[in-house]
Amino acid sequence: FFAKPWIFVRGVPSMEFLPPEGPPEIAFAGRSNVGKSSLINALLGQKGLARTSNTPGRTQELNFFVPDGFAGSAADLPPIALVDMPGYGYAQAPKEQVDAWTRLVFDYLRGRARLKRVFVLVDSRHGLKPNDLDVLGLLDKAAVSYQIVLTKTDKIKPPAIPKLMEATAKAIAKRPAAHPEILSTSSEKGRGLDELRAAIAGFAER
Ligand code: GDP
Helix, strand or coil: CCCCCEEEEEEECCHHHCCCCCCCEEEEEEECCCCHHHHHHHHHCCCCCCCCCCCCCCCCCEEEEEECCCCCCCCCCCCCEEEECCCECCCCCCHHHHHHHHHHHHHHHHHCCCEEEEEEEEECCCCCCHHHHHHHHHHHHHCCCEEEEEECHHHCCCCHHHHHHHHHHHHHCCCCCCCCCCEECECCCCECHHHHHHHHHCCCCC
């Protein structure tokens, strides 16, 4: 299904707009500018699908994507859905906006039976930041499995990559929710995309 075209299903600003539970869901989270839109577009081989460089403060929505060609009825569900979570960590975000983000994301994390994993994207130049740790805290609390994905590894020296992976693994080793191995990617160079696709494909049905 990575070879198929994907389509945007809907943007969900609050829980009442969630699509009914259907295919297994995989979500992507990360600080604004981490390279989340670029990574989703690179994974799916579609340039304009996830919007890149979202302006800070724009509507915060969970954006749902599925491979095309499925009617979406109970008899013809897509094998998987991807959920692009709104970015976090804008320096100037007002408190109400941060609270709204936390409410939307936490409600979704806690309430979504078909959510299988959240990929938490971390800029390889910056490593884990305090607000990433806050998000890992939400994931732990909601008992959702997550996997760290380093982005933009073309921006750091190659020997720094394994060091960062090791340091990051160590930093999260004692966290309660399941968190399998750290992935490292560059959308720009196409690095790590097959590994990430394989991790996602493991959750697909049919
Ligand atoms: P988002 O806010 O997390 O969706 O981030 P974007 O995908 O819009 O990317 C933010 C900026 O980082 C843009 O200027 C991208 O061109 C750049 N970027 C994204 N991925 C990569 C990458 O793998 N390598 C490099 N060098 N730049 C990247």
